[in-house]
Amino acid sequence: MSGFLAVLGREVRLALRHPADTLAAVLFFVLVCALFPFGIGPSPEILARIAPGALLAAALLAALLPLDRLFGAEAEDGSLDQLLLSGLPPSALAGAKALGHWVVTGLPLLLATPIAAAMLNLPVEAWGTAALALGLATGVLSLFGAAGAALTLGARRGGVLLPLLVLPLSIPAVIFGAAAIEAAAGGISPRPYLLLLGALLAIAAPMAPLAAGAALRGD
Amino acid sequence: MFSCAAAGWGEFGVLEARDLACWRGDRAIFAGLSFQLEAGGALLLLGANGAGKSSLLRLLAGLIPPAEGALLWDGADALADRVAHAARLRYLSHQDALKPSLTARENLLFYSRLWGGDVAGALEAVDLTDLAELPARILSSGQKRRLALARLALAPARLWLLDEPTVGLDAASVARLGGLLAAHRAAGGAVIAATHLPLPLPGARELAL
Numbered sequence A: 001m002s003g004f005l006a007v008l009g010r011e012v013r014l015a016l017r018h019p020a021d022t023l024a025a026v027l028f029f030v031l032v033c034a035l036f037p038f039g040i041g042p043s044p045e046i047l048a049r050i051a052p053g054a055l056l057a058a059a060l061l062a063a064l065l066p067l068d069r070l071f072g073a074e075a076e077d078g079s080l081d082q083l084l085l086s087g088l089p090p091s092a093l094a095g096a097k098a099l100g101h102w103v104v105t106g107l108p109l110l111l112a113t114p115i116a117a118a119m120l121n122l123p124v125e126a127w128g129t130a131a132l133a134l135g136l137a138t139g140v141l142s143l144f145g146a147a148g149a150a151l152t153l154g155a156r157r158g159g160v161l162l163p164l165l166v167l168p169l170s171i172p173a174v175i176f177g178a179a180a181i182e183a184a185a186g187g188i189s190p191r192p193y194l195l196l197l198g199a200l201l202a203i204a205a206p207m208a209p210l211a212a213g214a215a216l217r218g219d
Numbered sequence B: 001m002f003s004c005a006a007a008g009w010g011e012f013g014v015l016e017a018r019d020l021a022c023w024r025g026d027r028a029i030f031a032g033l034s035f036q037l038e039a040g041g042a043l044l045l046l047g048a049n050g051a052g053k054s055s056l057l058r059l060l061a062g063l064i065p066p067a068e069g070a071l072l073w074d075g076a077d078a079l080a081d082r083v084a085h086a087a088r089l090r091y092l093s094h095q096d097a098l099k100p101s102l103t104a105r106e107n108l109l110f111y112s113r114l115w116g117g118d119v120a121g122a123l124e125a126v127d128l129t130d131l132a133e134l135p136a137r138i139l140s141s142g143q144k145r146r147l148a149l150a151r152l153a154l155a156p157a158r159l160w161l162l163d164e165p166t167v168g169l170d171a172a173s174v175a176r177l178g179g180l181l182a183a184h185r186a187a188g189g190a191v192i193a194a195t196h197l198p199l200p201l202p203g204a205r206e207l208a209l
Helices: A002-017 A019-040 A044-076 A079-084 A090-119 A124-151 A158-169 A171-185 A191-217 B053-061 B082-087 B104-115 B119-125 B141-154 B171-186
Strands: B014-024 B027-038 B042-046 B068-073 B089-092 B159-163 B190-194 B205-208
Touching: A002 A019, A002 A090, A002 B104, A019 A044, A019 A090, A044 A079, A044 A090, A044 A124, A044 A158, A044 A171, A079 A090, A079 A191, A090 A124, A090 A191, A124 A158, A124 A171, A124 A191, A158 A171, A171 A191, B014 B053, B027 B042, B027 B053, B027 B068, B027 B190, B027 B205, B042 B053, B053 B089, B053 B159, B053 B190, B082 B089, B089 B141, B104 B119, B104 B141, B119 B141, B141 B171, B171 B190
Parallel strands: B042 B190, B042 B205, B089 B159, B159 B190
Antiparallel strands: B014 B027, B014 B068
């Protein structure tokens, strides 16, 4: 457990030293959301109609940005070998890296949700649900993304391969997340959709690190 | 420096390689490699570039599986439980594995949280105490190498696998490494080092690849 926390703490410390990476993801998220009013026109009804799906898609794409560096940067400077020999099981290492990715990318995206939601004219009463749905969906992406990053590590064009691998796996998260926000905007309880999203996270939480760990060990 | 008893190692028997082979693609880098290494022993890996010294060290660390043969630790398969195998070794790769934005102390602090050990003592052992608060990116290549070596001094492990440990080091640093190696072997640790440069490892056996 202390090894897990050590890796997580190191992720956060490194992110604080390089705030530009986190900032880039957040700005990407906000800018993609800002493109929709320009493309579709400022009609409030249409914007509010597409807001749930647009928020989810933009957030997942933004969270995908730093993923190919998750293990790539470690492999380049030799740290990955040391991490694999740290005495931490590879799956625990992958779990810590996935959680680290969520803390330094997913969490800051949540803080930017009100800005993005306002630009998409999402009703204020749905903002809380939007943050919750985005939090769960980016968590799912961090987990699948860590597995994808481990699998594509060392592959030529890994950066291109990674989204092709991870985004299809994230489709259920987009469906349930958007449905939850839409329900909240329409005045219905988003609870069932959020629970489904939570179930998805509960499945990914043990499975993805195991897959990533196996890929890192080279089995 | 540290004793066998203090490290809680108990009896350390023998590391034995039996007919190890390593393949890259469809080409054998080496095959039929066998050796034994006992507590306090040292083995120098010699060979031309591409002879497979680094591959052998990675194989011994459990980072790549052997294509053939077995690696035994005290008579039992060493690679059956790779996490346990990792816990008894330190691997110094040809890369320094430092995070450039973290200070020298922070780089070591992370590993001390994993393995335990005294960061200040390890920095002292490689004479980097004065530079402890500098980010690793502004250290010279020799200083970076010393910081990577400080990981060895952090917490004891029974087997050190060193890939070109003295690259970029000045004479004083090589002598300091000699002291570390001697203390490690006196405490019952074993060393396997790949090198092209003379290493302060008296009595080391040589293995040509």
